[in-house]
Amino acid sequence: MRKISESTVRRLSLYLRYLEQSETQGHETISSAELARRGGTTSAQVRKDLSFFGSFGKRGLGYSVPALATRLREILGLKRSHRVVMVGAGRIGGALAQYPGFRQRGFHVSAIYDRDPKKIGSRWNGLVVRDIRHLESDLRKEPTDIAIVVVPADAAQEVVDRLVQAGVKAILNFAPVQLAVPRDVAVKTVNMAQELETLSFVLANR
Amino acid sequence: MRKISESTVRRLSLYLRYLEQSETQGHETISSAELARRGGTTSAQVRKDLSFFGSFGKRGLGYSVPALATRLREILGLKRSHRVVMVGAGRIGGALAQYPGFRQRGFHVSAIYDRDPKKIGSRWNGLVVRDIRHLESDLRKEPTDIAIVVVPADAAQEVVDRLVQAGVKAILNFAPVQLAVPRDVAVKTVNMAQELETLSFVLANR
Numbered sequence: 001m002r003k004i005s006e007s008t009v010r011r012l013s014l015y016l017r018y019l020e021q022s023e024t025q026g027h028e029t030i031s032s033a034e035l036a037r038r039g040g041t042t043s044a045q046v047r048k049d050l051s052f053f054g055s056f057g058k059r060g061l062g063y064s065v066p067a068l069a070t071r072l073r074e075i076l077g078l079k080r081s082h083r084v085v086m087v088g089a090g091r092i093g094g095a096l097a098q099y100p101g102f103r104q105r106g107f108h109v110s111a112i113y114d115r116d117p118k119k120i121g122s123r124w125n126g127l128v129v130r131d132i133r134h135l136e137s138d139l140r141k142e143p144t145d146i147a148i149v150v151v152p153a154d155a156a157q158e159v160v161d162r163l164v165q166a167g168v169k170a171i172l173n174f175a176p177v178q179l180a181v182p183r184d185v186a187v188k189t190v191n192m193a194q195e196l197e198t199l200s201f202v203l204a205n206r
Numbered sequence: 207m208r209k210i211s212e213s214t215v216r217r218l219s220l221y222l223r224y225l226e227q228s229e230t231q232g233h234e235t236i237s238s239a240e241l242a243r244r245g246g247t248t249s250a251q252v253r254k255d256l257s258f259f260g261s262f263g264k265r266g267l268g269y270s271v272p273a274l275a276t277r278l279r280e281i282l283g284l285k286r287s288h289r290v291v292m293v294g295a296g297r298i299g300g301a302l303a304q305y306p307g308f309r310q311r312g313f314h315v316s317a318i319y320d321r322d323p324k325k326i327g328s329r330w331n332g333l334v335v336r337d338i339r340h341l342e343s344d345l346r347k348e349p350t351d352i353a354i355v356v357v358p359a360d361a362a363q364e365v366v367d368r369l370v371q372a373g374v375k376a377i378l379n380f381a382p383v384q385l386a387v388p389r390d391v392a393v394k395t396v397n398m399a400q401e402l403e404t405l406s407f408v409l410a411n412r
Binding site for chain 1 (some may be wrong): 215311375404410
């Protein structure tokens with residue numbers, strides 16, 4: 001398969017959301033123009049994005065809503081649910097653990113870890129915060145592909161090393177630091193302050 | 207000025223973080239190789255990123271830490287602090303309002319709004335949640351450039367229309383929806399579930 005850019009993947013995910021809404025409303029077909037509107041892009045871009053994954057749709061008839069939704073779920077790895085472990089039981093971690101959007105998309109936070117004795121044992125949305133020292137033994141019992149890291153910057157690399165060692169293959173990182181991982185591990189860093197900085201850049205440079 | 211890509215802006219922000227650390231540690235110069243390591247990129251890319259903004263550094267001597275830090279703060283619009291209003295006093299909003307990284311970078315959440323009578327009047331990190339109906343009159347009194355929107359998807363566009371109408375020029379949106387704004391308003395959408403989807407895509411397609 002050709003290399004797919006992250007912006008393409010993001011648009012596929014927006015298209016899927018719209019297809020799922022259309023399914024609920026009983027629509028059977030959808031045009032590339034409608035998908036484009038939802039994805040904030042053009043019809044030509046929609047056709048290009050989807051062409052990466054084979055031939056969809058019929059000229060003049062549009063795309064079959066259920067068929068395209070199924071294919072996009074497959075492409076995005078959403079045909080199955082994903083167990084997710086979270087490290088860091090601070091405010092952001094707590095908000096994320098309870099974020100309904102994760103479960104809706106099949107991401108189930110199955111455990112939360114912290115090293116702070118004051119947090120260990122506290123109950124979060126049905127989960128009990130566990131001591132980080134159980135991380136490796138827990139992951140041996142229940143292998144997990146995805147981890148969310150919400151620890152302070154200076155603790156993040158060590159936590160990530162342990163997760164990688166324990167077999168985690170994809171990490172969503174909220175610590176404001178660049179992480180080193182082996183080539184077969186995917187890391188996506190979300191830096192809230194940096195998001196605001198891209199906005200202040202726009203304000204300062206127009 | 208040439209159009210600068212968002213990925214360049216993100217790297218500038220990483221370089222600045224590293225420069226600020228280096229300043230604290232008393233370093234006077236820094237090489238493009240060091241900046242590259244921090245930004246997860248190459249020396250050539252660092253030189254290219256910085257060349258957008260004029261000539262920095264001397265061959266063989268590296269960059270002056272304080273001069274480059276000052277220039278990057280200027281480029282990123284961080285020479286002054288920014289007032290930020292937040293709409294939506296849910297869990298994510300609460301975590302963000304208290305996020306120390308914002309204040310460290312000069313972003314001050316100055317007000318939080320909600321429409322839920324149960325939330326209005328509650329105290330969050332020194333701020334009292336205000337009734338959204340005061341939004342326009344508050345913004346007339348204290349004009350604000352940046353807003354953070356953390357409301358449900360179906361409420362987001364209406365909130366954004368009101369913010370734009372009231373003069374907000376940059377919006378960080380956490381609602382999982384594509385927003386329509388005038389051309390002179392910048393929107394950055396952070397979709398937590400979508401971040402996980404880009405990871406599940408990588409897991410499914412390797």
